[in-house]
Amino acid sequence: MNVRDAAVTTLLKIGQGxxxxxxxxxxxxxxxxxxxxxxxxxxxxxxxxxSRELTLDYILEPFLTKQKKLDPFMRPLLRMSVxxxxxxxxxxxxxVINEAVEIAKTRGKPHIAKVVNGVLRNVLRTGKPDFxxxxxxxxxxxxxxxxxVWLVKRWLELFGExxxxxxxxxxxxxxxVTVRVNRTRTDQQxxxxxxxxxxxxxxxxxxAPDGLEIVSGSVQQTDLLERGYLSLQDESSMLVAAAxxxxxxxxxxxxxxAPGGKAMHIxxxxxxxxxxxxxLHPHKVKLLEKQAxxxxxxxxxxxxxxARQAGTRFETASFDRxxxxxxxxxxxVIRRKPDIKWTKRPEDLTQLPVIxxxxxxxxxxxxxxxxxxxxxxxxxxPLENEQQTEFILSQGFVFDETxxxxxxxxxxxxxxxRAELKLLPTSLGTDGFYIAxxxxxxxxxx
Numbered sequence: 001m002n003v004r005d006a007a008v009t010t011l012l013k014i015g016q017g018x019x020x021x022x023x024x025x026x027x028x029x030x031x032x033x034x035x036x037x038x039x040x041x042x043x044x045x046x047x048x049x050x051s052r053e054l055t056l057d058y059i060l061e062p063f064l065t066k067q068k069k070l071d072p073f074m075r076p077l078l079r080m081s082v083x084x085x086x087x088x089x090x091x092x093x094x095x096v097i098n099e100a101v102e103i104a105k106t107r108g109k110p111h112i113a114k115v116v117n118g119v120l121r122n123v124l125r126t127g128k129p130d131f132x133x134x135x136x137x138x139x140x141x142x143x144x145x146x147x148x149v150w151l152v153k154r155w156l157e158l159f160g161e162x163x164x165x166x167x168x169x170x171x172x173x174x175x176x177v178t179v180r181v182n183r184t185r186t187d188q189q190x191x192x193x194x195x196x197x198x199x200x201x202x203x204x205x206x207x208a209p210d211g212l213e214i215v216s217g218s219v220q221q222t223d224l225l226e227r228g229y230l231s232l233q234d235e236s237s238m239l240v241a242a243a244x245x246x247x248x249x250x251x252x253x254x255x256x257x258a259p260g261g262k263a264m265h266i267x268x269x270x271x272x273x274x275x276x277x278x279x280l281h282p283h284k285v286k287l288l289e290k291q292a293x294x295x296x297x298x299x300x301x302x303x304x305x306x307a308r309q310a311g312t313r314f315e316t317a318s319f320d321r322x323x324x325x326x327x328x329x330x331x332x333v334i335r336r337k338p339d340i341k342w343t344k345r346p347e348d349l350t351q352l353p354v355i356x357x358x359x360x361x362x363x364x365x366x367x368x369x370x371x372x373x374x375x376x377x378x379x380x381x382p383l384e385n386e387q388q389t390e391f392i393l394s395q396g397f398v399f400d401e402t403x404x405x406x407x408x409x410x411x412x413x414x415x416x417x418r419a420e421l422k423l424l425p426t427s428l429g430t431d432g433f434y435i436a437x438x439x440x441x442x443x444x445x446x
Contacts, residue, residue, distance in 0.1 A: 003038040004080065004099050005106070007045035011076035014050065014339060021050055021339045036221070044174070048087060049080045051172050051338035054146040056082050059129060063119045073107050074116065081120050086128050093124055137161065145169055150346045151331070158382070159424070166426045175335040176429065177214040178205055179230040180238050180261070182295050184268050186229050188212065194229065198222040206428055207410035208238035210265070228295040233261040234336070236423050236433035237378070240323065241265040243421070243435045244374045245406045249273045250320040255307040255363050258284035260291040262325055262376075267297045276319075277302045278310065307359045316365050321372040324363055326356045328377035328384050332432020335425060349383050356388055364395050369442035372400060376435045380424055385434040389420060392438055400437040 010024050025046055028034065034042050049056065056079040064070070064078075081100040084091050097120045104113040131144040141152045145168035155164040179202075181191045188204055191212060195202045200219055205211030212230075224230045240262045246252050248271035257263040257277035267275045277288050277300055288302040305313055307324070329348050330340050360375070367373050375392060377384050393399070403419035404412055410428070415421050420436035 002099075002103070003034055003042050004045065005103050006034050007042055007049070007080055008073060008077050008103060008107075010046050011049055011080060012073055014046075015076060016072065021046065021337055039218070044088070045080055045083070047174070047338055048172075049076070049083045051341075052083055052087065052146045053079060053338075053342065054148070055143060056146075058143050059086070059123060060119070062126075063122050067115065071108050071112055074104070074112065077103055077107075077116065078119060081116075082123055085120070085124055097121065097124070141165060141168055145172060147171070147341055151341065151344075154346075154349075154381070158380075163424065163426065167424060167432075170425050170429075171334045171338070171341075173335065175234075175431070177219065178208075178233065178235050178238075179212050179214065179219055179225075180208070180233045180265060181210050181212060182229055182231065182268055183210060184296060185227075191224070191229060194224060195219065195222060198224070205235050205238070207408050207430070208235045209242075209408055211235050211238050226294070231261060231264060231291075231295070233265070234333075234431045235428070236332075236430035237261055237325075237376075238265060239407065239411065239421070239433070240325065240374065240376050240435060241269065242407055243376070243403065243437050244321050244323055245372060245402070245437075246270060246273065246321050251318070252276070253310075253314070253319045253322045253363070253366060254278065255310055255322065255324050255359060256327060257288055257302070257325075260288045262323065263288065263300065264291050264295055264297060266323070267292070267300050268295065270299050273320075274299045274301065276314075278305045278307055280304070280306050308355075308362050310359075310362045310366060314366050317368045317371075319366050319371065320368055321374075322363055322367050323374045323376070324356075324359055325376045326359060326384070326388070328352055328356070328379045329381065330378055332378040332380055332423075332425065332434075336431065349381055353383050353387060356384060357391060360388060360391060360395075364392065364397070364440075367440045369440055371440050373397060373438045373440060374435065375438075376433065378431055378433055380422060380432045380434065385422065385436075386420075389418075389436045392436070396441050397438040398441055400439045403437040 010028050013019050013024050014021055059082055060078055077100055081096050084096045101113050101117045104116040134140040138152050142149045147168050181188055192202050200217030201215040202212040203215055205213050246266055250273040252275045254263040254277045258279040263277040279285050282304040285302045285304045292300040329344050334340050399419035404415045423430055423433040425432045
C-alpha cells in the first residue's frame with residue numbers, strides 16, 4: 001500500500017470512529033501493508049498530522065470557505081499534505097501535491113482531485129500564517145502549538161506562560177524510544193551489545209537505572225522484545241518500581257496494572273515474593289499474563305477485578321506494598337498519544353478524581369502496618385495528584401522518608417521535603433508524571 005494512502009486511511013479511522021491512534025497504527029503495521037523502509041514516514045505522517053491538527057485546520061480554513069461539504073477522506077488528506085508542506089523538510093512540495101492529487105483520484109471523483117490540487121497550491125502560495133499576529137495569548141498558544149483552548153488556559157493557570165509554551169511545543173516533537181532491561185535475563189551493558197549486534201544503537205537512559213534510550217534503528221525489528229530481554233516503557237514509569245522499593249520477599253499488589261509495564265518491572269525484582277496484578281477488563285488480564293510469560297516471570301498472579309472492589313477480594317492489611325497507578329487524564333503522554341488532546345474534556349479533571357478516590361478508599365486498608373503505598377499518574381494536574389495525596393495523608397499514612405534516597409540520582413534534586421516527584425514533560429524529556437510514596441502508620445506510631 002502507498003504509505004501516504006495508508007496514513008490517510010489511519011487518520012480517517014481515528015477521526016471517524018474515535019479509534020486510539022496507537023492501536024490504529026499498530027493494526028496497520030501488523031497487516032504488513034507498508035514496506036519496512038516506509039514505516040518511519042508512515043508513523044510520522046499519522047502522529048505529526050494528529051499532533052498539529054488544530055494548526056493545520058487554521059491554515060486550511062480560508063481556502064475551504066467555498067466548499068459546502070467535504071468528502072470524509074478530504075480533510076485528513078489535506079491536513080496530512082499541509083503537514084508535509086510546512087513541517088517536513090525532506091519531501092519536495094511538488095511531490096506532496098502530486099501524491100495528494102493521486103490519492104484523491106483513486107478515492108473520489110475527478111473534481112475532488114481538482115479541489116485538492118487547487119487548495120494545496122493556494123496554501124503553498126500564501127505560505128505559513130504569522131501566528132504572532134493573533135492578539136490573545138491563549139489563542140496564539142492554542143493555534144500555533146495545536147492544543148485545545150481549555151487545556152492551554154489550565155496550564156497557564158498552573159505553570160505560567162513560559163512553561164506552557166515549552167510544554168506545548170515539546171508535545172509536537174517525537175518522543176524518545178526507551179526500553180526497560182529485564183534484569184532477570186541481562187543487564188544494561190549486555191543489552192546494549194545485544195542490540196548493536198542486531199543493528200540498533202542504544203545508550204543508558206537519562207534517569208532510570210534499568211532504562212535504555214534507542215539512538216538509532218528499530219528495537220521492534222530485533223528479537224529482544226519477543227525473547228523477554230527488553231520491554232518498551234517510558235523512563236518516567238520506570239521510576240515507579242524504585243519508588244515502591246519492593247524487597248525480594250514482599251507480597252505486592254498492583255491494583256490498576258494493565259498493560260503491565262510497572263507490574264512486570266516490580267515482579268522482576270521479587271526473588272521469592274509475589275505480585276498480584278489487577279485489571280478491570282478480562283482481555284487486559286490476558287495481556288498481563290502474556291507479558292509475564294514473555295519475561296519469564298512465575299511470580300505474577302493476574303486477576304480481572306475492579307480495584308474499587310479490592311476490599312471484597314483481599315483481607316485487610318494483607319500486602320507489604322501496594323501501587324495505585326490510577327486511571328487518569330493522561331495529559332502527560334500527549335507527545336506519544338496526540339489524540340488525547342482532542343478526546344479529553346475539562347470535565348475529565350473533575351470526574352476522574354472521583355474514581356481515583358474510590359480506588360484509594362478500597363485499596364488503602366489492604367496495606368500492612370508500616371507497609372509502603374505508592375500513588376502515581378501520567379498527568380500533572382493537582383486535581384488528580386496533590387489533591388489525592390492529601391486524602392491519603394488523612395487515612396493513617398505519612399510520607400515515606402526513605403523515598404528520596406532510593407530514587408535515581410538524576411531525579412533527587414526534583415524531590416522536595418514531601419515524598420513526591422512531579423515530572424513535567426520539560427523536566428527531563430520524559431512523559432509528564434506524578435509519583436508519591438507513603439508509609440502506613442502502625443498503632444504504636446499513631
